[in-house]
Amino acid sequence: MRALARLAVTTLLVAAPLTAVTAAASAVADPTPITVLTSDFEDGTVQGWAGRSAETLAPSTTVAHGGTGSLSVSGRTATWQGPSLDVLDTFVKGTAYTISVWVRTASGSDNARLSVERRTGGVAAYDQVAGNTAVTSGGWTNLTGRYTLATDVEFLRIYVETASTTGAFFIDDVTASYVPALPIQTDIPSVKDVVTEFPVGAAITGAETVTEHGQLLAKHFASVTPGNALKWDATEPSENTFTYTQADPLIAWAKAHGTAVRGHTLVWHNQTPAWVFLGADGQPMTATAEDKELLLGRLENHIRNVAGHYGDDIGVWDVVNEVIDESQADGMRRSTWFTVTGLDYIRTAFRVAREVLPAATLCINDYNTNVAAKRDALFALVSQLRTEGVPVDCVGHQMHINVSWPSVADTRAMLQKFVPLGVEQQITEMDVSIYTGSGESFPAPPADRLLQQAYVYRDMFALFREFAGEITSVTLWGLADDNTWLDTFPVTRKDAPLLFDTVLQAKSAYWGVVDPSKIEQTPPGTSGCAVTYRVTGSWTGGFQGEVKVANTGTTAWTGWTLTWAFTGGQTVTQLWNGTVAQSGTAVTVTNTSWNGAVAGGGSATAGFLGSWTGGNPAPTAFTVNGTACTVL
Structure with a gap:
């Protein structure tokens, strides 16, 4: 991949921290989240929480996010020490849980993380749910992420x-909730049955092989790529100690379903343990003959073990990954691999892989190969290696792109460039971000961006089919929008880059691949507005909600007032990103000073807490600035 995407095999991770995941479903049809865990510390106890070592946990009334109580954590002597809660009997394998916790330091500031520890056969593994998030003593910060347990465990704590x-x-x-899974759509064409010019695959973690995710994967995709489970840190974390606990279940699933496997990756400058680059003296390697010999020996040993472990079960390998840096005069990335060994690590990797896997397709994989300078540097390298007899069979184009970049012409030039070399070409990590810059962030994917995305998928797959004689595989970097590395890269925000949405339903992007005539734009509201209402958490007598107002017209709003009526006796008790007034069943929300301007195609979102008795039906009618809106 282009950058680190540390998605543990047993986890399904969404942007962390992030706002509640949204999907384009109607307020009536959208499943209501079910809360399985609540810790509010209002009863003066620790409510089952315990320290991970000798730290002190105690109920506190010094500060509180809600109510008057919280949990104090003190007496820590290491950063990993903190509060933990047993969820072994709470979390069900294959269910995606949204976990949320509010954190505040007693003094100063730091970054906090929310994670899960699991153990199988006494072996511990750690899955990050919400990554480093700035926390201070000046206010509460929310850590939120999604987690899916995909294996049987004997120990599970957040x-x-x-x-x-x-x-x-x-x-x-602290809350944990899940949205009841929607059944996958069985009455739509399978991608693998429609696109027959080359196999279409998806990158997966363990979470994609169970329950509805597994059904979706099996229905639509002809190949899979373990996104992280075959990388060096997962397979050889310490020298000559090999483990395949992450990858073996994925390969077994593929074999059971007759699905091909792409191996990713044998050599990369990222996700390689630090010990690999330490010399015999324990110091960082330099360009000495001794260090070069040691490093190449470690490389050969690693490939012989990992590739040899799977043999013919994996027919294609990304042997080396991301070795090009077009800003260098020679076009080569100055990784430790290169500074110690020059090109010999690439030569060694391909030579050993061919010896171990004589029938496999061996690829060199990189990103931004549609950029002329990057493309040309990769072409020069592959030309040189093949002239030397290095068995480079395949060039992999990652194709991490967005709704406005690159052009079809640039992509065609990329593919055409390598045709004279006689190598296979594969699209190895494709996704289409809805964002065009790091400064954008949407609470939910705008309809116009999803439409643009559908046309990008349409045009790119049409281009790939033009090159069907050259392209031997196309892989999407993920199964559905609920698990994408783009939620945290290049910044934290919810992205929607794949063919299926967060509840595994086909998007317009899917139709762009399968049948472009069925691409449809979300109908605009009759008055230029649309509203999405979602319950994002629920507990006895209370709930958390979110409401988004979208300007579907072309004239910008300078301010907005949103109204609706509750029909179940609900009451808004707290609201953020707006001001609220409620009279009986009627609710009125107005913008703040900073989110009143909404351009055409833009949107604004408010979140709230509420109480309810007896039922919590979603409102069915909304107005913005006095005019009725479409309910999404």
């Missing part, structure tokens, strides 16, 4: 830790 300091901190209002 926990909070910090990145740098060991000071005291507080947590409060």
Whole structure:
């Protein structure tokens, strides 16, 4: 991949921290989240939470996010120490849970993380749910992410830790909830049955092989790529100690379903343990003959073990990944691999892989190969290696792109460039971000961006089919929008880059691949507005909600007032990103000073807490600035 995407095999991770995941479903049809865990610390106890070591946990009324109580965590002597809660009997394998915790330091500031520890056969593994998030003593910060347990375990606890300091901190209002899974659509064509010019695959973690995710994967895709489970840190974390606990279940699933496997990746400058680059003296390697010999020996040993472990079960390998840096005069990335060995690590990797896997397709894989300078540097390298007899069979184009870049012409030039070399070409990690820059962030995917995305998929797959004689595989970097590395890269925000949405339903992007005549734009509201209402958490007598107002017209709003009526006796008790007034069943929300301007095609979102008795039906009618809106 282009950048680190540490998605553990047993986890399904969404942007962390992030706002609640949204999907384009109607307010009536959208499943209501079911809360399985709540810790509010209002009863003066620790409510089952315990320290991970000898730290002190105690109920506190010093500060609180909601109510008057919170949980104090003090006496820490290491950053990994913090509060943890047993969820072994709470979480069900194959269910995607949204976990939320509010954190506040007692003094100073740090970064906090929300994670899960699991153990199988006494072996511990750690899955990050919400990554480093700035927390201070000046207010509460929310850590939120999604987690899916995909394997049987004997130990399962959620926990909070910090990145740098060991000071005291507080947590409060911890919740875990899930949205009841929607059945996958069985009455739509399978991608693999429609696109027959080359196999279409998806990158997966363990979460994609169970329940509805597994059904979706089996229906639509002809190949799979373990996104992280075959990388060096997952397979050889310490020298000559090999483990395949992450990858073996994925390969077994593929074999059971008759699905091909792409191996990713044998050599990369990222996700390689630090020990690999330490010399015999324990110091960082330099360009000495001794260090070069040691490093190439480690490389050969790694490939012989990992590739040999799977043999013919994996027919294609990304042997080396991301070796090009077009800003260098020679076009080569200055990784430790290169600074110690020059091109010999690439030569060695391909030579050993061919010896171990004589029938496999061996690829060199990189990103931004549609950029002329990057493309030309990769072409020069592959030309040189093949002239030397290095068995480079295939060039992999990652194709991490967005709704406005690159052009079809640039992509065609990329593919055409390598035709004279006689190598196979594969699209290895494709996704289409809805964002065109790091400064954008949408609470939910705008209809116009989803439409643009559908046309990009349409045009790119049409181009790939033009090159069907050259392209031997197309892989999407993920199964559905609920698990994408783009939620945290290049910034944290919810992205929607794949063919299926967060509840595994086909998007316009899917139709762009399968049948472009069925691409449809979300109908605009009759008055230029649309509203999405979602319950994002629920507990006895209370709930958390989110409402988004979208300007579907072309004239910008300078301010907005949203109204609706509750029909189940609900009451809004707190609202953020707006001001609220409620009279009986009627609710009125107006913008704040900073989110009143909404351009055509833009949107604004408010979140709220509410109480309810007896039922919690979604409102069915909304107005913005006095005019009725479409309900999405």
